[in-house]
Amino acid sequence: MRIDQRYRPAGTNEQPRTRWVDQAAFGRRRADLRLGTSSHRVDRAGEAAVDRIAVRHTVRTSTAEYSLLLNAPEHVGRRLVGDALRDAVAELRAIDLTYGPGRPDSLVSRLRRGEIAPESYPPLADLVDRCAAMRAATDGWFDAWAVPGGFDPGGLLNGWAVERAAARLRAAGIHDYAVLSGADLTVRGHAAHGGPWRVAVHHPTDGRRPPLVLEMTAGAVGTSGVTGRRDHVVDPHTGEPAEQLVAATVVGPDLAVADAYATALYAAGPTGLAWFRNGSGYQALFAHRRR
Template identity: 30%
Template sequence: MAAVSQRTVNTATTTLRFSAMGCPCAIHADKPAAAEAARAEVLRLERKYSRYRDDSVLSRINAAAGNAQGCVVDDETAALLDYAATAHAQSDGLFDATAGVLRQAWNFRGDALPPQSKIDGLLPRIGWQRLGWERPRLTLPAGMELDFGGFVKEYAADGAAAAARTAGARSGLVDLGGDLTVIGPHADGAPWRVGIRDPRNAQRPVATIALDVGGLASSGNYERCLRIAGKVYGHILDPRTGWPVTDGFAAVSVRADSCLIAGTVTTVAMLKGRSAGSAWLDSVGLPHLSIAPDGQMAGTLKPAG
């Protein structure tokens, strides 16, 4: 995914490194207090939408699955649910916040494919269209669960950048495991230069992008995958079949006004596979860079000189 090249981080910038949302995070900001405010925002969203904490809003929603009354959610969660519904509709059902249950079948740290029967058992528990969402009340059928993992990290990058600006930062960058949102360009107006990782060689960037505003999200199939009988099964799972996408991109990066939108467009492109994914990227109209498994690059995201 994307990483900030060190030489562009000037010394007038504070860098805060920490771990959150299951990935290494870095916040670069021209004011130490602003970097702290950004980290606090990331940690707030992690607490609120963690699958691993019983007291999170997400756990409360999932605990109410099967309850006909459902549960009432706060405004921020409601807006995220509206966003997830929009992404589901715009992606013809590929972007699905209920697909997390597929984790029960797939173990990308293991060495075996799941039996089809197990996947078949999970598919009826997937489908955004099956849940009842009438702001502010959400009803989740029994056996279903929500997972905000597909967008909360990107939203947190945007939220952290906004919090840093609120705390007075003019310049800086939020990097949550490669999901990036600019707080502001360098003090002299120079953009941040970020490298996009080569899917075949994690240490080497394939391109450097100049980012002075908005967000950049990247997704790659190289991070977690199963290699069985010479075939690669990536961790990007099609919610309709329960299987990894075949003939997909090795990696996609998208730049947008927000990291959230960049991330959604990236995820959908990965899910659609190369042919439909290219058409999707073109139809959305955002600057993007896609990398095929053979390393061939395509797209409109211009590398910095």
């Protein structure tokens, strides 16, 4: 099966591509990245093409673990690549400290208590606006306000953090990278071997099934449900744990949006598949019912 989907990430003029790859053809090649369990795996780390600088780094915050894979032409220089990596890591750590809902002094917690307005901090306003937009896009199935405390952006906060770190990389001149966290990722450009990023998306609970394989030059994969916890997503209409699906995986241009769609789809069940029929640029890869 070969299906081409062209995505245009916000703020770019290029037309990057995500392509589904025929299983037989993929069998003759190795994946660069594997998703679909509670963590991710990097298969091809260190296999850089000639005249390329390839770097892999893992960073842990209080709530997540991230892997960053960067590569660049040698003429860019190792110092610039190192500086770009430090900027991206600093952004991930800053978001954890500044916006984490579990931190009493975070901006999110202060917003809940009515101490500040979203407009006080432009990134906080962006985070709130994204949550509001996804509530509208999912008919209320993603609702950051339908939780104890009044506001919790956790359903898209991790993807938002990854995208902001990726923006730091681009601003520093790095245009070939992958940033992963758990079963989520965003990629741009090409892998260190010179070709598109080869991403094998495994079924989250059935290891016997062959993976869905994507060749990506830009885009994101967001997943909800792979932790195995049956109560980590709540139906915002009833307040009860969502139990229709075993997992939901969504692919599209932006990881924050894909994450929010995956969270909402996990909560809504099969009815949420209607959101992907309107040309939004996002597509559901997995939406499997519980047995």
